[in-house]
Amino acid sequence: MIRDLPTIIHLDADAFFVSCELALRPELRGEKCAVGGRERGIISSASYEARACGVYTPMPTQRALKVCPDLIMLPHTSGLYGKVSRQMFDLCETLTPLVERNSIDEGYLDLGPCAFADGSVLEARVRALQARLWDELQVPVSFGLATNKLIAQIASKLRKPRGFVVVPPGTERDFLAPLAVGKLPGIGAKTEAALNARGVRLIGDILACGEAELESLFGSGWRGVLAAARGEDEREVHTEHEDAKSYSQQETFGADIGDFGEIERIAKRMIDELLPKIREDRKRARTMTLKVRYPDFTQESHGRSLAAATDLEAPFYPLVAPLLRAAWKQRRPLRLISVRFSGIEDGAGQLEMFAQTDEKRRRLAGVLDRLNDRGRTAVVRHGHQLGAKS
Amino acid sequence: MKFKINRDHFANGLAQVLNVVGSKATMPILSNVLIEADKDHLSLTTTNLDLGIRCRIKAEVKETGAVTLPVKRLAGIVRELPNVDVSFDASPNHSVKLSSGGSTFRIMGIGKEEFPPLAEFGDEKAYSLEQGELATMLRSVAYAQSSDETRYILNGVYFSFKDGKLSLVATDGRRLAVMAKEMEVPAASAGSIILPAKTVAELTRLLDKGAKVKINFNDRRAAFQIATDKDTSGLVDHVYLYSKVVEGNYPNYHQVIPKETHQRIKLERELFLQCVHRAALVCSEKANSVKIKLTSNLLEITAQSPDFGEAHESMAIGYSGPDLQVAFNPTFIMDPLKALTKDEVFLELKDEVSPGVFKTLESFVCVIMPVRLS
Numbered sequence: 001m002i003r004d005l006p007t008i009i010h011l012d013a014d015a016f017f018v019s020c021e022l023a024l025r026p027e028l029r030g031e032k033c034a035v036g037g038r039e040r041g042i043i044s045s046a047s048y049e050a051r052a053c054g055v056y057t058p059m060p061t062q063r064a065l066k067v068c069p070d071l072i073m074l075p076h077t078s079g080l081y082g083k084v085s086r087q088m089f090d091l092c093e094t095l096t097p098l099v100e101r102n103s104i105d106e107g108y109l110d111l112g113p114c115a116f117a118d119g120s121v122l123e124a125r126v127r128a129l130q131a132r133l134w135d136e137l138q139v140p141v142s143f144g145l146a147t148n149k150l151i152a153q154i155a156s157k158l159r160k161p162r163g164f165v166v167v168p169p170g171t172e173r174d175f176l177a178p179l180a181v182g183k184l185p186g187i188g189a190k191t192e193a194a195l196n197a198r199g200v201r202l203i204g205d206i207l208a209c210g211e212a213e214l215e216s217l218f219g220s221g222w223r224g225v226l227a228a229a230r231g232e233d234e235r236e237v238h239t240e241h242e243d244a245k246s247y248s249q250q251e252t253f254g255a256d257i258g259d260f261g262e263i264e265r266i267a268k269r270m271i272d273e274l275l276p277k278i279r280e281d282r283k284r285a286r287t288m289t290l291k292v293r294y295p296d297f298t299q300e301s302h303g304r305s306l307a308a309a310t311d312l313e314a315p316f317y318p319l320v321a322p323l324l325r326a327a328w329k330q331r332r333p334l335r336l337i338s339v340r341f342s343g344i345e346d347g348a349g350q351l352e353m354f355a356q357t358d359e360k361r362r363r364l365a366g367v368l369d370r371l372n373d374r375g376r377t378a379v380v381r382h383g384h385q386l387g388a389k390s
Numbered sequence: 391m392k393f394k395i396n397r398d399h400f401a402n403g404l405a406q407v408l409n410v411v412g413s414k415a416t417m418p419i420l421s422n423v424l425i426e427a428d429k430d431h432l433s434l435t436t437t438n439l440d441l442g443i444r445c446r447i448k449a450e451v452k453e454t455g456a457v458t459l460p461v462k463r464l465a466g467i468v469r470e471l472p473n474v475d476v477s478f479d480a481s482p483n484h485s486v487k488l489s490s491g492g493s494t495f496r497i498m499g500i501g502k503e504e505f506p507p508l509a510e511f512g513d514e515k516a517y518s519l520e521q522g523e524l525a526t527m528l529r530s531v532a533y534a535q536s537s538d539e540t541r542y543i544l545n546g547v548y549f550s551f552k553d554g555k556l557s558l559v560a561t562d563g564r565r566l567a568v569m570a571k572e573m574e575v576p577a578a579s580a581g582s583i584i585l586p587a588k589t590v591a592e593l594t595r596l597l598d599k600g601a602k603v604k605i606n607f608n609d610r611r612a613a614f615q616i617a618t619d620k621d622t623s624g625l626v627d628h629v630y631l632y633s634k635v636v637e638g639n640y641p642n643y644h645q646v647i648p649k650e651t652h653q654r655i656k657l658e659r660e661l662f663l664q665c666v667h668r669a670a671l672v673c674s675e676k677a678n679s680v681k682i683k684l685t686s687n688l689l690e691i692t693a694q695s696p697d698f699g700e701a702h703e704s705m706a707i708g709y710s711g712p713d714l715q716v717a718f719n720p721t722f723i724m725d726p727l728k729a730l731t732k733d734e735v736f737l738e739l740k741d742e743v744s745p746g747v748f749k750t751l752e753s754f755v756c757v758i759m760p761v762r763l764s
Contacts, residue, residue, distance in 0.1 A: 307540040346676060350719060351743065351759040353563050353646045 004169055005119055006145040008237065009109040009126060010152035013088065014140040014161035016105035017045035020084045021074045023138035033072040036061050040335065041252050044076070048161055081105075087137055095129050100237045106156075108149055110237035123166060130164065150233035151175065154183050172231030177204030184228050203229050243344070244281065247274045250338030256295055258333035260324070263292075267320045268384050270339040275313045276374045278341065279365065284309035286343030288316050290323040293336040301338075302326040309345040312361050313382075391455025391480040393427045395447070397471050397490060399624025400432075403447035404465040406629060407436040409592060410443050411461050423461035424505045425478075427451045431626050435508060436461055441589050442508040442632045443596075447624040456502040457484050467495055508632050511613050514606040515579040517551065521616065523571065525597035526731075527558045528590060530569040530754055533725040535587050536562035547590045548640045549607075550582040551575045555753075559643050565722045566643055570753040583607050584636035596629050604628075611635055647757055648747055652740035653684065653711040659735045662689075663727040665703040669693040670720035672701045679761040680723070682746075683715040684739065693720070716742045717761045726756040 013019060017035040022028055032050040036043040036057075043064050046055040053068035065071055085104045092099045098110035116122040126143055133141050142163035144155025151172050155165035167175045176183075181203055182192035195217065200206060206214070206229040214222040227233075249270045257263055267290060278285055289303030302323045306315050328334065352358065371379045378385075407423060415421040415438070424435040429451060435444040457480040468476070473491030480486045484499040528547065536544035541563065548559040557570040585593070593614055597603060600617030607613070613632045618625040669680050669691045677695035689707045694700035716739055726748050727735065738747040742763050748756040 307538055349762045350564055351745075351762060353561065353566060353745075353757070353759055354641050355563075 003112070003147040005111075005116060005122055006147055006152075006166055006168060007111040007114075007116075007122065008146055008148055008152045009111060010144040010146075010149065010156040011092065011107060011109065012142050012144075012153075012156045012160070013105040014142055015045050015047055015051075016085075016139070017076070017081055018047045018074070019139045020080050021077065022047075023084070024077075024080075025074075026138070028072060028074075031072055032068055032070060033074055034061075034064060035074045035076060036064070037252055038073055038075065039254060084137055084139060088133060088139060088141070091133060091136065092129065095125060098237050098239055100239060108152065108237045119166070119168065127164065130162075147172065148231070148233040149235045149237070150185070150228060151231050153185070154179070157183075173207075176229060176231050177202065177207070179203050181206065184225070186225075186228075244283070245344060246340055246342040247278055247285065247344070248338055248340035249274055250291070250336055252336045253334070256333035256335055260328075263328070263334060263337060264320055264324060265384060265387070267324065267337060267339055268317060268382070270337075271313050271316050271320070272382055272385070274339065274341055275311065275316075275365070276369045276372065278344075279311045279369060280374050282346070284311045284345045284349065285341035286310075286345065287341065288319055288323065289340040289342065290320070290327050291336075291338040291340070292324070292327045292334050293338075294330060294332050295335045297335075299336075300327045300329065303340075303342075305343060309343060310358075312358060312365060314361055317384075391427050391457060392451075392453040392478065393432065394450040394452070394475065394477050395432065396624060397468060397474045397476045399447050399449075400476060401465065401468045402623040403432065403434045403445050403625065404461060404468060406445045406596065406625070407434050407443045408461055408465055409595075410436040410438050410441055412438055419458065419500055419504045419506070421460050421462070422458035422500055422505070423464065424456065424458045424502055426456040426502070427454050429454075435505070437506060437508060437632075439506065440586065440634045441592065443592065444508060444630040444632075445618075445625055446627045448626055455480060457486060457499045458502055458505050459486060459497055459499045464497065467497075508630070509611060509613075511606045511611075514608045514613075515551070515581050516604065516606045517556070517573070517579070518602055518604050519556075519573075521597040521600060521603045524603055525594055527556075527569045527571065528594045528597075529729050530726070531558050531560040531567035531729075532587075532590050532594065533729060534560040534562060534565050534567040534756070535590070537587070538562065543584065543636060543638045543640060546584040546586045546636045548582060548584050548643075549605075549612075552580050552582065559640070561641070561643060561646075564719070565725075565756065565758040566646055567726060567756040568643065568647070568754070572753075581607070582640070583609075583612050584638070584640055585612060586633060586636055589631070589633040593631060596631065599625060599629060607635070609635075610637070646745070647755060648738070648740070648745060651738050652744075653709070653714060654736055654738045655684065655689065655707050655709050657689075657705075657707065657735050657737055659727055659730060659733055661705060662735075662737075663724060665691050665705055666720055666723050666727070669701040669703050670724070672698055673720060674698060678719055678721075679717040680720045681715055681717045681763070682739070683713075684709055684711065685713050686710060714739055714741065715763070716744075716746065717763050718746060718758055719761060722758040726758075730754070 018033060021035055032053060034043045034046040034050050034055055041061050042058045043055060043061060044057055046057060050068055050071055055064045055068050081104055089099055089101050092109055096109050096111050096114055100108040111122060130141055130143055133139050140162045142156045142160045144152040144165050146152040146155055146167040147169050151167050155167050158165050181187055181195050181200055214226055218225045286309035287303055287305040289301050291299055291301035293299040304319050304323060368380055411421055420438055426433040431446045432449045433444055433446050471490035472493055476490045478488055484501050486497045486499050488495040532547060544562055550557045554575055555570045555572045557568055559568045596616050599621045600619040602617045604615040611634050616629040618628055666680060670693055672693050672695055674695040680691050680693040683690040687709055689705045691703040732750050736749045745757045745759050
């Protein structure tokens, strides 16, 4: 589809988690702060002031505190970021129904259906949205306006924070040419260094290469890279939410844990927190994988599948101890464990004959899910959590 | 050991015992068929230790004896021999010379001493049944067996001789089929076994050779003597099938058969099968259900898969109950319809979360659990 207006918008919230926290504590604005796990965790979001000191994500918190000793660490606020994200995209939907939620803090809008008369009207409306996001949510967001997703995405990241970059139709190639090759999606730091070594520094340099050279530089995928360098991208803005392929949770401990019973209890608590989410999405999971990480960051994981997918906790509990024994081979304390559910199936579900117990458990789980706000709070806990340290 | 035999009879006999031998036999001897020549016949025996089959075929025995040969290769060779007259000559070192017309084969065998003997039965519980009837009963329920190895108890057909009837039951936990037949069950002979799926398949295949089949069983094993009086390809006496049984307690299946009838409709079996089959053509692995909707004198079947499309079928029926809809895995509907032979079947439904029940006038029940409507 040929667009005569830059109707594809990429929006990217600036330092999203930190922005959400600062909205609650505006007095910290302008300070070097970061959201992340204390002591042994990692930085998941850093303010621009902190980034200026060399703090980046994901960086171990200990290292961040070394490079930036006056860094203010803010703990994760459970549930906050998802809520603000929903509000952010809901506001976007007041402008156009075609909103693709790519992740918690970025997405695409297609303003094609709005049929704006010209570029200036369109720009004004997007600027108004940017202002509204700040006024109502205190979340700074950068925008890229272009004729396709690729250009819009590169544009939005070009002048963060609070960027607003418009790439008028027909200027895509000129827009890209002077940018570093690393700006193209799929070209990471290593590839970029390798390309630089061979004299390809700017996206424009790719266009100057012959086919044979491109093939030797990028391998079989060279046609895709060439199309991207020309600013070509046919992807549509999808409003359908892609179904989750797995559900996982991990926890870095405040201090290494060497007690089998305690780790087992933490893993079971993770099961109790993940299954309500699976039920909420009307899915069932078949496979559980348990990962352990030692203090030196070496890790091992083991997984096992049930005979049939389920949306109940009970069938997974008996797998915890054997999986933990299989994964935790070295007799050393652990730094982190994670639990992951995969083999996700639709919940619509075939009913079983000899499963009266399951049906009772499902009814009970439904009640508990409502009491516990779908696993977000623990009003009623399973007995196996009695004696847990936290 | 020396004999002459008709090629087609020999091939037929080997075909009867061939399936027992798996592609990955644990011991070389289990890939072999034991051939024993005696008087005017041969005995051919194979076993995988869980299941064994022996049949007898006519032969012109010149010198009695026994040898074992790899059954798959031997069956392949015998089928291809050029002349209908085959002569078989085994030397004491277990090498066999097989000749027919202008072709001669020499095949290396193994001595009979290494072949594990089939268990013979003594004072077990014994019944005699019509072969055709047992085959029909097995076909009516066998599709409902579970193939999920973690539910091994369900990997077979349950035979129950009790309360003046024989009931055959199979279930995979989502559907259940029962076929019963009234017969005399002496108190001392009452009992039950779970016959493993592989044995069920072999038994069903063999049950067309004659009038009667005799079944013997105890807690650990079962044996079937299948008369061959209708066979015209050289089989004599009977085919003997021996099998271990699945050990364990079969679930209480009575509790899942609904006691009350709610809405009952009479269906033309073939027509209903065709409608469900057509509707199911749009189903996919992810969207594997068909919805059945009953309204006044109308049955509608719909199916859809989000990435392909949808299907709608309608059938006129006699129905005056309340509107009702329920979804099922189409295979669960089609399997019993395919296995049955009567023109009419009854389908009983209640609501979208209650099982559907197929019935015929001859003590057949198939309970199928619905798929929850989203």
